[in-house]
Every structure is written in C-alpha cells, then in structure tokens.
Amino acid sequence: MAEGSRFYVTTPIFYVNDVPHIGHAYTEVAADVLARWHRQSGDDTWLLTGTDEHGQKILRTATANGATPQEWADRLVESAWKPLLDTINIANDDFIRTTEARHENNVQKFLTTLYDKGYIYTGEYEGAYCVGCEEYKQAADLIAGTGEDAGQQVCAIHSKPVEILHEKNYFFRMSDFTQALLDLYEANPEFIQPESARNEVIAFVRQGLEDLSISRSTFDWGIKLPWDDTHVVYVWFDALLNYITAIGYGEDQANFDRRWPALHIVGKDILRFHAVIWPAMLMAAGLPVPAGIFGHGWLLVGGEKMSKSKLTGIAPNEITDTFGSDAFRYYFTSAITFGQDGSFSWEDLSARYESELANGFGNLASRSLAMITRYFEGQVPTEGAVTPADAAIHDVVAAAVSQADDAISRVAVHEAVSNIWTIVDALNGYITEQEPWALAKDPANADRLSTVLYTCAEGLRALAVLLSPVMPESTHKLWVALGAETALGSLAAQPVRSAGSWGQLPAGTPVGALEPLFPRIESAE
C-alpha cells in the first residue's frame, strides 16, 4: 500500500479499565506518525482511536465504585484516555466509544447479517466455572488440587474446585474460514507483519479453528443480540467492529467505501484477534478484509515485559513532564525497531535526548540560526555557486526523503527516522568542514559564506518538514524561527514527499530567534 491517495490507520481501542502506560502510548504514537506522514503527503488520511467499554470487568469495577457502568466509563474516558492523547500529542481524526449509538446500532446490524447468512448458530458452551470468580476459567487458570481436592482441578485464585457448567450460547462458525484465512495469508504475504507475527498466526490457524462463542448471558453490560435480548455479544466481537462502525458501516456507505480497508496497528498480544477472528468476521459478512495487520513488540523494562505488578509500568506523563511530548515521540519511534521488542530505560532515554536531540538536532538549529543572525543580519542569505560539498548535502536530503517515504510505506517507522537523521549528521559535519566563522573573517569570502549558510537554512527547512510527523512542536518552533511560516505557509501544509526539492526557502527571508529546541535537563531525577 505504498502510494495511493487513501490511508486509513487504526490503533486498538483502549479498554477503559486499564491504566494508561507507555505501551498504550507507544502504539498511539506509531500510528500517529504514520498518519501524519500520509496526511502531510496529501493522502486522504484517517486515524481512528477510541475506547472499549463493555464487558464484565467494567461492570464489576463500576459497581464496586458505586457507579453505573456507563458513568464509570464516562469518567475514565475523560480522566484517563482522552488526556493521554493530549499528553503525547496525537492528532486522531475520530475517537469512537463502543457505547455510542453509531457503534451499538451497527454492531447489531452486523450480527443480524451474520445470523441471516447462517454463520451463527445456537450451541451449548461447556466450561469450568469458578463460583468465587463468578466466571468461566480457562485451562491455564486452573491448577491441580491438593489435600481433599486432590485429583480435581481448582481455581488458581480461590483454590476451590471448579464446576463444569453448561450454558446456552450463540456460536460464530469461525471454523468455516480456516482455509480461507490460510489462503489469504498465502496470497498476501504482507497481510500480517512483521514476518515473525505472520509465522505465529499461520502456525496457529493451521491447527484448525474452532467455532467461537460470541454471546454471554451471565451479565448484561454489552450489546444485546438483536434476536435474543437475554444475551449480550462477546466483548471482542463487539470491540473489533469499531473499525468499521466508526467510518459508517451500516449507515454511511459512501464514507465506508471511502475509508475501508484499514491498516491495523496492534500490540502482539492482541494479534490473533485481529489477524484471525476479525478477517473471518469480515469474510462472513461479505466485506473486504483489512489492508494489513502490523503487530509491534513489547516494551521491555529491565529485560522484562513492563507490568504493574512488577512496578515497571510507567505512565506516559512521567516522561513527558520532564522531556516533553516530542522527545517521547522521538524516543519511541527511533530507538526501537518497530515490530520487535525494545528495551526502555531512563538512562537510554536521557542519553538519546542529550546526544541526539539536544546536541545533534537542537544544536544544529541553534548554531545555524545564530550565524545567519550574526553574519547576515537575520536574513536567509543567497545561494551562490554550488560546490561538490553543497551538492552532497542536496543529495543527502533528497535521498533521505525518498528512503523515509519508502520506510513509512513499509511501516518501518524507526527506519524513516534514521533516514531523516542522516541530514542532521551531514549538516553538522558540513558546517565543521566549511568553517563559516572562518569565512566570515574575510569579506572576499562573502559569497561562499552566503552559500554555506543558505545550505544550512535549506537543510533545516527540509528537516522541519520531514520531522514534523514525529516532533510536531519543536519542528513548528524551528519553522517559525526560519521565517518559513510567512515565506512558505504553515508547516502542516508542506508536502512531505517534495521536501527534498532544493531551494524552497527564499533568500531574504527574515529569521527569528530560536530558544533551544531541546534544553538540557539537569540531573535526570
């Protein structure tokens, strides 16, 4: 899906009962960077995120907190999830909540469609039920009993024997789609990325799929089945449909056709739901399957998956309060190979902030603008005769643009940043070699000095555009300081794919003052 003028990307919807941590933020940032890049390239772009609000757990915690589940969800959406998007500067186009009418009504339409087509049947669910937990347990949640319970399976939490219960349930004929899914994976190798995720899924589906129980009657916080209001739909079935109800499935066919299919960015923990159940659901309904599923890795803290119970969970604002949202976004998109697990540490974050953002990019902007201010009275100088050294910079910029765009099309966000960063390194080296401060000592070198500093200004102009999807705030400051806001218009309006064409910033443009883009941070604590 490299080019084309349409780009629909989604994040998973947040389960409102969770506490926001950097894992959620990581997914959001990645999707947002992709969306901003495409949007700024002129593609018809849509970034969807939202919240998942149904299910037994939410009913329980709401009750425990003396609220109705809807009140509870409302509270969490406003106090936790929407603020998270602000904290990390996400420019989503929509925010869907699974309790909204546009979702609930059309989930019912979808269910009716599957029911009418015969993909849903009445069956009996048999499961191990723990009275203490008030829910069915999976085999992994059970342990062998001891003492008087020896020989029986007991609940790992309550250590009491579980009961085998039977319940009337509605089932989705997912097993019908085993072969169709395998064919899909085969025919479209990039449907699931990265390759390791694809292998995982294929191995799973090859074992054969079972039908999926998609209704619950033991609680009622969910979307009712249209043909049997004593059952609510299984939460995942409900949640996955957000990707199409948000864009008009069931009520706005034109918009649906305009947006669908989507690229789904998900963590590898929920890969299976997206790569197996979801496409099967769509196939059953006669709808196109997603454009792709990208499963990214875990953030590891101290070599282990971050978790609240091990006190390694980190709230995004712990980072942004000190480093800012741009640094947060930069760090997670550049330091971690998208698709693989990545290590997070405060030391690494501080080190990269200082060496790459402050000393590398920030200082490049400072030194360039300082010299333009000092030697050319604050106006972008004229480019004179171009030497091989200057041409080399032009080439680096042009190459960075095409390489980064290619990387984005492959969802290789980290690679794109790395490609763009070659401009930072090249310009810092260029300045040291060209020694504009030495040229400035002799008026005979005025033309050369002018060209060197023009090259710096143009390089920065390109950097501002290319990095704006990743670091919207600091690049905007740089854009204004370069005088580009008045000379070329708003940064968001700059087409990213033509950022490499040289000579856009007009000579004579007045530059402004620039505070350090990434100020040094005292001691990191």
Place this chain on the structure above:
RNA sequence: GGCUGGGUAGCUCAGUUGGUGAGAGCGCACGACUCAUAAUCGUGAGGUCGCGGGUUCGAAUCCCGCUCCAGCUACCA
C-alpha cells in the same frame, strides 16, 4: 511439552540469496575547532559473532545437537 523469535564490541542494536581483514550509534581515550544548548568534527581502543559438532575452497550467515532469554499455546479485555 509444542510453536515463534532471539542470544554479535561496556550498553542498545545492523548484519540481503554463505566470500576481500565482522559494522553503527551511544559510552570511553586522544586530537582538531570555536558558529552553537561546555555543543561540533576527526582518530583510536574494544568482540572466542551463546556452546559443541557438521557441510563447504570458505559460515555470524546453511544443517544437527545442546544451553539461556522472551512470547504464544484461543472465547478476561
């Protein structure tokens, strides 16, 4: 147990279909420079490429065994 990945310089990681002396960034040491956020640029030190076999003229790169780490092994999201 089975499956999917991974174990490469102090740290985080690249290493296409096996082939000139194994790479990058950071950190460290030394040097250059002074426009700049005590920033920049250059040079250098540093590695039995998890362990043991095998295939090959030649393997970090293929095959076998072993070992260590992480994740998955479906209807809680």
